[in-house]
Amino acid sequence: MEIFARLAVRTMEGARHERHEWLRDLSQSAPCLAERPPAPTATGTGSRRLLRLPAWHRQPGGQEHAVGGHEPPQHRPVPEPPRPAPATPRPDDGRGRGPGRRPPGRQLRQAGRGRQPARRAQRGRRAADRPGHRLLRRLAGHRRIAAARDRRRFDVITHAVSITLEAYTRTTQWLGLGEPHPTLVGGELWYPADEAATTDRRIFAQLAEQGLTSRRAVSDAFEATLFVMQRSAREYYTYATVNGTSVTIRATAVGRDAVLMIAAGGTLDIEPIPVDQLGIHVVTALPDTPAARVRPMTCERTLLDALEHGHRPPPGPSVTDAHDMRSWLHLERTNVGELHAAIRHHADGERIVTTPPLSCWIDNETGRALLTHADGWVHVSSAGPGEIAQRFAQLEDRLRSRQPS
Structure with a gap:
């Protein structure tokens, strides 16, 4: 065993001597070095000396060859890019918009x-x-x-x-x-x-x-x-008193859809209707009363007020109509209601409604008649379903003429 140990030491010393001889011969061969790139430089200290070869001796991955059986040099760690600072969370305003406002996806x-x-x-x-x-x-x-x-x-x-x-x-x-x-x-x-x-x-x-x-x-x-x-765009409605009970009949429309509502006694009846028949459906929801058997009458409002206060009006073409109208208005009424229309402003969405003087429908012993006001004149005429529906359309046209462009 001792003989084999000595032979191993001699073999290692011989290999080390041959390596130093090869390096000395390589450094002294000047003509050969002149034809090649610059010689590698030695790095390290002590017995662990490494040669840093030029770029044409490096491996594709950027790792250099190790000379003398030593381990290759370790690469410097690549610095990580700076991470952006975390965003400042919005304060919770009490409406569920603060941090963590969404529950986990599983929930x-x-x-x-x-x-x-x-x-x-x-x-x-x-x-x-x-x-x-x-x-x-x-x-x-x-x-x-x-x-x-x-x-x-x-x-x-x-x-x-x-x-x-x-x-x-x-x-x-x-x-x-x-x-x-x-x-x-x-x-x-x-x-x-x-x-x-x-x-x-x-x-x-x-x-x-x-x-x-x-x-x-x-x-x-x-x-x-x-x-x-x-959110109706246009609507027709009437506030009515039918047999002593307050009733509201209203038809609304948005786009191509329309709904009829009848509110009475704490109950609301809702029914879909055609969009082009708002007025006629409001009229058909009223009590079934025939048109009044009365001739058309027209007089000035001041003349009718004078008769109501017992004053003798001056003679004129509408005095006869004023007397007949006053007598008809004093008949006992069974049902009565106001006619209203409303539209929504196309720009800001504001609701525009009819203003006094208002139009009314009246049921008495003669039937149903329509009472309208226009420019200081009062007009009474027989009213069937078509006449009241036409009056709704006139009220809507008047509102649209008031609507600013």
């Missing part, structure tokens, strides 16, 4: 199939956080109708329904359609926080009985119907 997917039901559930959860709106978690997931607004066509209900005015008022609040229309309800209803949830459940059950719900939310058709009722 959204559990709320329903697809992306849209998930967003509906998220809107419903935010609305349900308000006091007294617990049921909005199920009711606020309604479809937006902006697309239908662009194509001027809504999928309104296709059959007549009957709900309470309380249900109409509460549903408009659920869907964010503003306050109830003043022609139907006098004002917005308010409920205490402890009674709101019970009231919402009762109203939702009433809508479900009428087929106005879908998957525990207000149906898209009923939502579109309420939009036509609340």
Whole structure:
């Protein structure tokens, strides 16, 4: 064993000696070096000396050859690019717009199939956080109708329904359609926080009985119907007293859709109608009364007022009509109502309505007649369905002539 160890030492010393001899001969061969690129330079210290070869001796990956069996030099680590500073989160303003406003995707997917039901559930959860709106978690997931607004066509209900005015008022609040229309309800209803949830459940059950719900939310058709009722572009309506009961009959239209409403005794009847027959449907909803058996009469308003106060009017062509009109107006009335029209301004959306003096329809023992005012003159004429519908159209034309361009 000792002999083999000595032979191994001699062999290693001989190999080291031959390597140093080859390096010395290589450094002294000047003519050979002149024809080649610059000689490699030695780096390192001690017995671990490495040669840094020129670029034409380097490997494709950029790693240099190691001379003498030593390990190649380690590369310097490449510095990472600077990372951008994190964005400053927006402060939470209490409306669910702050950091972490979206729940995890798994929770959204559990709320329903697809992306849209998930967003509906998220809107419903935010609305349900308000006091007294617990049921909005199920009711606020309604479809937006902006697309239908662009194509001027809504999928309104296709059959007549009957709900309470309380249900109409509460549903408009659920869907964010503003306050109830003043022609139907006098004002917005308010409920205490402890009674709101019970009231919402009762109203939702009433809508479900009428087929106005879908998957525990207000149906898209009923939502579109309420939009036509609340945001009408043109409307005809009458405030009436029928057999001692106050009744409001209103027809509204948006684009190519129209709805007829009859509010009486705390109940609201809703029915889809053709868009080009608003006036005639309002008239047909009135009590069935024939046209009055009366001749057309016209007189000045001042002359009629003078007769009412017992003054003797001066002679004139309209004195006879004034006396006959006064006698007809003093007959007992069974039904009476005012005629109104309204349009929406094309620029700012402001609602423009008729102003006094107003037109009226009157039912008495002679039948139904129409009382109109124009430029200080009063006119009474027999009124059938066509005459009243024509008067609605005249009121609308007068409003459009007042509308600024």
